[in-house]
Amino acid sequence: MDALFAFALAFLWDLLLGEPPVKLHPVVWFGKLAGLVDSRYKRRFPALDFLVGMVAALMVIAFALLLSLSPSLAPYPLNYLLVVYLLKSSFAARSLHEHVARTVTKDAEEKRKAVSMIVSRDVSKLDEPHLNSAAIESLAENLNDSVVAPLFYFLLFGLPGALVYRAVNTLDAMFGYRNERYEYFGKFSARLDDALNFLPARLTVLLYLPLGMGKVIRYYRLAKFKINSDKPIAAMGAILGVWLEKPGVYRFPGRAPADEDIKRALRLYWLIVTEWVAIVVPLLWTGVCPCLNR
Template sequence: MEVLTVFLLALLWDLLIGEPPALVHPVVWFGKLAEFFDERWGRKGPLPDFLAGTLTALVVLLFAIALSLLPFYLPFPLNYALAVYLLKSSFAIRSLHEHVSRAVTDDIKEKRKAVSMIVSRNTETLDEAHLNSAAIESLAENFNDSVIAPLFYFLLFGLPGALVYRAANTLDAMLGYRNERYEFFGKFPARLDDLLNFVPARLTVLLYLPLGGRRVLKYYRLARFKLNSDKPIAAMSAVLGVMLEKPGFYRFPGRGPRDEDIRRALRVYWLVVAEWVIIVALFLATEVFPCLSP
């Protein structure tokens, strides 16, 4: 099976249709499986919780691998159809734009509601500039998590790479918290996500260089707050020239962002998406990966 064809069809699906229904979305399945084990494990102490969380992650990752191998055993054209569907489920270009664009509004209540759907922080305590900042931060961070990283691992390991990354990222989003419930249960998923995102986060910064030049590198050097997630945010802040801040965690300099800056961020987003899509397509066109054949 031609991997470039699968990628282009998955991309076309994403741009024209968007996300599959939740009932049949593999990422939702990953989350439900993790939730099943999370709810049934009564916390018993650091080591038992760590082992239980690690086992939970391994079960979800093995499920992702099993899904990714199904196209190997199907005849044409079912193998193509399933491979396109599964690859599409690993990345989200259109839906990320749609979610962030809802934050562009003069109604502060609607803005708070829209931003609360894409960030975990309490939006009721944020002023307008920090609401706008949160929306742009979410766009920048999720560009890495939802576009760059899954396709990066698709390039390296084919469909199993894309789905395993998406499963690991989902596990981190659900379990990777530093609180009493998840401090040890979510330790392995959190560290795995850190490891898998180390290269993609820095690759994301490189894609901003044509748009922001040396200022991107300057802001990158300021991004010392987190291992990965603040790197794409720093690059977006540099390109836009606006302040992006999560109070108590990180702050990149600039004026307070306005609605127009969210629109600008979305335009920047499509430019870097285009860069990445071209890179992926060119690489697939010049290299043959046997990831979708037995």
């Protein structure tokens, strides 16, 4: 019941207030700690780059773990408030909606700017359908990263699971690139993120099945481009009936996505979030999963 109450308060916080202040956000702290090592380490050779990158990642993970244990050192009711605050910081349902909703505009430059804030690809030469696709892809992928996966690990391991997952996901977002700077430095973070997302990404696909089992399964079978990230994207594309494409990486079939399809994707997003919450609540209620009281 403690776990359920903490989750309920954290979820209400997310819906009503959104993200905590930037300076007080644990995810920002994770990024600053990782960035400190990244900025000061001059790349040497692959083996050393990998080792330093791994040490940097483990430092951030250790910090996340210690942070998750900090409520046990605080008196009541501050300890409980800390749990709610830290749990809320591990997921971001409202914030994701707000960022994607900004891409719905007829102003081409405003759309390009809004999309550039939520994807890592170069959007400068993308046409309108590809900008719309990028927005929907980001929504689909981050439905897993920002909602399903953190709560999945909260169910399994309590607050430490949620915060450690968020730390690893932040590391991957910062270092998980196949370029000269991060090819080896970021490899440990990228592979660890792949491992942690393997089950949640497929769980996210399962949440789409009630909306169109045949279509979702068919598109899932086409998702052979990435270990995890293309799976929720395929499921979203299947239900919307639009093509989703990252040029040179993957493409799922359908008609060209328009602004209206981003709006449809956002409605679908909240349907999946509601479905997931409806699963999480009874699991916390019955105490099937280990959480706060362990």
